[in-house]
Amino acid sequence: MTESASRHAGGAAPRAIALIGPQASGKSTLFDALLAAAGSAPPRRDARTRAMGTALRIGHCSFLGDPWALIDCPGSVEFAAETAAALAVADLALVVCEATPSRAAALAPVFRAIERADLPAMVFVNKVDALGDQHIRDTLAALQAHSRRPLVLRQVPIREAGQVTGYVDLVSERAYRWRRGEPSELIRMPGDVAAREAEARAALAEALADHDDALLEKVVEDAIPTPDDLYRPLHADIAAGALDAVLLGAAEKQHGVLRLWKALRHDVPGPEATAARRGIAPEGEPVAQVFRTIHAGHGGKLSCVRIWRGAVKDGAMMDGARIGGITRWPAGEASRATEAAAGEIVALGRLDAVGTGATLSPSGAAQGLPFPAPPPPVYALAVATEDRKDDVRLTAALARLAEEDPSLSVVQDAEAGQILLTGQGDIHLGHAVARLAEAHGLRVTTTRPRIAFRETIRHAARHHARHRRQTGGHGQFADVTLEVTPRARGEGFAFEDRIVGGAVPRKFIPAVGEAAEDATRRGPLGNPVVDITVTLHDGAFHSVDSSDMAFATATRMAMQEALAKAEPVVLEPVDHVIILVPQDGTAAAQRLLSARRGQILGYAEKEDWPGWDEVQALVPEAELHDLIIELRSLTMGLGTYTRRFDHLAEARAR
Template sequence: MPATPQDTAPASRTPDGAWPRAIALIGPQGSGKSTLFDALLAAAGSPPPRRAEGRQRPMGTETRLGHCNFMNQPWALLDCPGSVEFVQEAAAALAIADLALVVCEPDPARAAALAPTFHALEAAGLPAMVFVNKTDSLGEGRIRDTIAALQAHSRRPLVLRQVPIRDGGTVTGYVDLVSTRAYRWRPGEASELIRIPDSILPREEEARAALAETLADHDDTLLEKVVEDTIPTPEDLYRPLHADVAAGRLDPVLIGAAERRHGVMRLWKALRHDTPAAEVTASRRGIAPEGEAIAQVFRTFHAGQGGKLSFARIWRGTLKDGATVNGARIGGITRYPAAEAARAGEAGPGEVVALGRLDPLPTGATLSPSGNVPTLPFPAPPAPVFAVAIATEDRKDDVRLSGALQRLAEEDPAVFVRHDAENGQILLAGQGEMHLGHAVARLAEAHGLRVTTAHPRIAFRETIRQAARHHARHRRQTGGHGQFADVTLEVSPRPRGEGFAFEDRIVGGAIPRKYIPAVGDAAEEASRKGPLGNPVVDIAVTLLDGAFHSVDSSDMAFATATRMAMQEALAKAEPVMLEPVDQVTVLVPQDSTAAAQRLLTGRRGQILGYAEKPDWPGWDEVQALVPEAELHDLIIELRSQTMGLGTYTRRFDHLAEARAR
């Protein structure tokens, strides 16, 4: 995705008519995913990618795209961010991928970090493989322990494809359980085919039998051989393995060390064999093989003078430069061989390309020449868990800020912008401190806007504890008609959430009926700023008595007298500050539940209870009521106490008297 495309790029369809397949690399931060991305490109004969689009944004915060050919078949690789703060980037890439390659470390203690990933893949029905990276650091650990730990968080069976070969405690190669061949890794060279060591034979036979039993669940031919205790051939295993992966019934597990290029070629061959074709994925997404061209935008980028780029996967038909989709004209098509931009005149099914200048079309849009095809599903952004108030350093930039924020939110749907009219703040909300830090940096980098950040102000309210009444008289003589109004008001508390109420108890015509509405409106207006400086809620105002002058009384005079009476009555009625309290649902691994409860109670939270999250074995949901003032940096501390795994959702529950921490 660089700034300066080459002149042209050849179509990526192979001579046999195969169209590109798309693989999304996803996994926790630190798993070596980007290293594997580079290694896969290198193994396919593509040079390491440069930084895309001339941007300064750090690696690991956005999806990288690279095209390559492996064994004469075209591929699009998408390297997704590993940080939980950029989860929407990964979700968008998964929406257009044929298969997810889940990358993890061999440490069983970190297996819980994959739970959200496995659940997302299962919910989407997306086929997946698992690559256990960094096996050169396995030490005395066992791959089977890692898989067992991962299996605790996946409803799909995880089946081991390879058994590691060790030499002096170091993993030096593997036995492929399907082909029954053994390989020794060699630095900088192709792996060496070797005889299966005698020491590994019992473990190889055990693991192969387990693989066969799992595959036999959906293959009657293999089931017969398993029942008859007949040794299956490689073809007996390849056939159901391919079908089960494509159907999302199981996830095969391969091993390697991307930094040393160990296991990368074997991984490529597994991907080539088992990744569903683009048309299979299109069918899974409900797209018929016939009809007009269909594509879906999964990422948007505003490239300065280069205009808007809409990265899209084409699911059917061919799109040409200059064609019209959804009423907008395509202003350029760009491919990314080895992550280097190259212009193209057209793009066909399966391709992942950038379409230029589709300004009206948002991320997630389904594209077609007619604009009338059914909308394809696209992941909704996660609810924000962190927010800051922003303001321009130079007030003359305020006019430009609105448009820049609109483009920022279009590039990253997980960034939410809200104007808080009551507190006079522009709020930027997202998935964490780093996420919003990059959003602020993007404003400076792409739009030349430097902004300051601050904590959002809390929408405090106030109410009263007791009833109070006050008499006020407004009299003014200025020559000609003067001003006269006399009112006696009582203010009293109402139950929480009842709001404002006005009652007229005037009898005997003490105040003419025509002035009563002015008193009610002025009383409600006066409640918008109480003695403590905040809007007053849940009060009843009663007009008890008053007086008027036949010449000098008016709506304005009665409004003025009412405001005077309200100011004094509220001050005498024991005003009290109210703060918003949210119902918070915290999601954490069960071994962090107690820590989460302590964190919430330390922030003046009231624990309502906790229970295991449905379909999330090993994870708990903790329910609590927490003052909004305590939630600003909750996500930061929650993640620090849960190895980055904890998260939460919130919704307003009620107002309560503010208490000191």
């Protein structure tokens, strides 16, 4: 029996769950509790990672004989690209949220990410022990306002002395009291819960009846459905993404964790169903998809993959490269393997030419599977080494960081002489800079990127220049009269020749045009000059001493004086900005834009995002550097924006 076959001797292929939710929801605590309940230790994480919610963690375990992979996705919105990558290879998304209705808006981006991934989901309402006198139906209503899928309760809470101490399962109609570190205690359903339980069970039955004719008939006839009547459509609807079941608990106390495990075991589709939904036929050569890349120092490059079909062996060829080792997740107690089977999440070594998102097969002919594109950058820093001899190392290290995290990008700004690192916010880039020091031994300084200012002229000006130099042999002579005139914004540079009568021979005129354009590289105010026409009106030459070089020199002299006389003005880039915020943050976003010299163009509700608005404005690029930081501060970390260059405009003070 092969290694992978022995691992799956129980018959079930490994299933993968992505735990996704906003920061402070207790998602990582639930991840640890699920592993502990299955008898597995969670992978280690350092204090900085724990506090900032920046790291994607994977844990392997077995529950009641079934193998599982749990993916703990970062809670910080600045690391949403890692979450999207995890959703691309998961069988189900487990949404973790707080029981507080006021925090429900933070789930809107989470629900949208799951919809984009076309993934089944379940919801775990955490920290219900702190629910107090609030009703779980209020939490459900607040969550439903941000989800396009129906959310249906699987449980209702039991309260004793004002505290939530257990739950009633709506399918089995059994009541349980939580016991920390032990299975829940089966109890008699409290009398004050019966009415709420009946109401919630009826709502569950009605939601399930929308897709099940047999159950619909019972609902119409007011017949009480059996547990089997509910289990069957509930399982089918979750797998189809028709609705999301909602369970309750308190992960820190391990309340509801075992019940959650049993629901996951029953309702999470297997990898074969997920592969079919992604268009992968059940037969054929092995297929795997890379969802994460890690540069593990001396261990080399690791490509983390989900295997969708077939078995992958160490040393086998994948897309023209030979696998150099199989690791069952390189975190904590990593273990090496010789083979991995369909459904497994493993790391493949030494696939140096393979990038994140790639679809792998032995022949290299597998059709590429969809993979989420990284979000557009919203924050940038110019980075430079403290020691110039490290510049080459910095370039290589930044390339590796961008390969590990596609939401980072590196831009060489030749005009400004800067290397720009762009990403999703100050925490995101701060994490990247820390990685440069920790993983690559590079200390760097960071500064605000320079703005690509331009300049133009307000009115026309003419200048005559003569260049004459006498040396021992042939001298230099050229005489030009140039006029500079402004053009409409965005029309660029133009050169016109109005010489008549041969005042300047035709052979020298191209040199004048080239020198005039070259003179626009740096204007009187120190910036490149745009949107002007340069006209050659008159000139003179010498039959022996004139040359291209002489006319180029005279042209530069004339340009320098003409531009200075034409009332030069600085232009700054202005971007078209679209801000996405919850509707209660719309007014604050508009004030923020106005304070940054923004011109508000309007706002409207975001399509397919109930409760969210898009605010459009024209904003100078100089005002956008830390916009995302203040925007998130004003919107509980939820606001974001996209931008594109729109036009150049005269720079004006705040």
